[in-house]
Amino acid sequence: MKKLLVSFCSLAVAVGAFGQGQVLSQNSGATAITNNSMGQVAARAALSTRVGFYANANNNATPTSPGWILAGGTTNLTAPGVFLGGVRIYTGFLPGNAAAFQVRAWLTTGTYANYESALAAEGATGGAFGQSVVMQITPNDPAGTAPAPNFLNNGFQSFNIATIVPEPSSIALGLLGLGAVALFRRRK
Numbered sequence: 173m174k175k176l177l178v179s180f181c182s183l184a185v186a187v188g189a190f191g192q193g194q195v196l197s198q199n200s201g202a203t204a205i206t207n208n209s210m211g212q213v214a215a216r217a218a219l220s221t222r223v224g225f226y227a228n229a230n231n232n233a234t235p236t237s238p239g240w241i242l243a244g245g246t247t248n249l250t251a252p253g254v255f256l257g258g259v260r261i262y263t264g265f266l267p268g269n270a271a272a273f274q275v276r277a278w279l280t281t282g283t284y285a286n287y288e289s290a291l292a293a294e295g296a297t298g299g300a301f302g303q304s305v306v307m308q309i310t311p312n313d314p315a316g317t318a319p320a321p322n323f324l325n326n327g328f329q330s331f332n333i334a335t336i337v338p339e340p341s342s343i344a345l346g347l348l349g350l351g352a353v354a355l356f357r358r359r360k
Contacts, residue, residue: 192261192262192263192264192265192267192313192314193261193262193265193266193267193268193269193271193310193311193312193313193314194259194260194261194262194267194311194312194313194314194320195244195259195260195262195273195309195311195320195321195322195323196258196259196260196319196320196321196322196323197225197244197247197255197256197257197258197259197260197275197322197323198255198256198257198258198322198323198324199253199254199255199275199323199324199328199330200254200324201251201253201254202330203324203328203329203330204252204253204254204330205221205223205249205253205254205255205277205302205330205331205332205333206253206330206331206332206333207279207300207332207333207334220248220279220280221248221249221277221278221279221333222246222247222248222277222278222279222280222284222290223246223247223248223249223255223257223275223276223277224242224244224245224246224275224276224277224278224286224287225242225243225244225245225246225257225260225273225275226240226241226242226243226244226273226274226275226276226287227240227241227243227244227262227265227271227272227273227274228240228241228271228272228273228274229264229265229269229271229272230271230272231269231270231271231272231308232272232308233272233306234306235274235303235306237272240274242286242287243260243262243263243264243265244257244260244262245257245260246285246286253330255275259320261314262311265311266311267310267311267312267313267314267316268310268311268312268313269310269311270308270309270310271308271309271310271311272306272307272308273306273307273308273309273323273326274303274304274305274306274307275303275304275323275328275331276301276302276303276304277301277302277303277331277333278290278291278299278300278301278302278333279299279300279301279333280293280294280299280300281294281298281299282294287301287303291336295336296336298335299335299336300333300334300335301333301334301335301336302331302332302333302334303331304328304329304331305327305328305329305331307323307326307327307328308326308327309321309323309326
């Protein structure tokens with residue numbers, strides 16, 4: 173009897189680990205990705221801007237929470253500021269269980285497989301990066317007949333991609349302050 177119970181529990185865990193849920197990954201002109209200088213990301217930049225679909229099994233996750241994975245793959249913008257990722261299957265996310273989803277976008281000179289590698293390579297050298305708000309979405313069953321839930325009906329909002337301005341270190345600011353004090357004392 174114990175062996176049967178252990179076998180059943182193992183099967184339940186294995187099936188849960190390989191569960192699949194689907195979500196429609198898209199936005200519209202009203203929720204376009206923007207940048208500081210041009211409003212919607214320009215057509216020339218649309219071809220180079222990558223969009224990644226991230227998911228976290230913790231439906232209360234924040235952007236800095238652990239557990240974010242590039243679960244829905246990436247795509248380019250199809251028009252200025254607009255992406256159409258289509259229905260994405262999220263493996264490991266059970267239909268009917270809410271999860272956290274986030275869209276991350278990057279405009280860089282190189283080609284990178286994900287947001288993290290693009291940020292590490294070009295974050296300090298002029299790439300543009302941005303993230304959407306975290307959305308709580310309940311994926312549905314790919315084998316079912318109900319339409320996939322989408323980003324637009326679950327809180328997706330327009331977001332900005334911008335170059336990252338490196339912040340000066342505290343020591344450098346302190347040295348600048350000491351230099352200014354020394355300069356003003358010398359003038360008096």
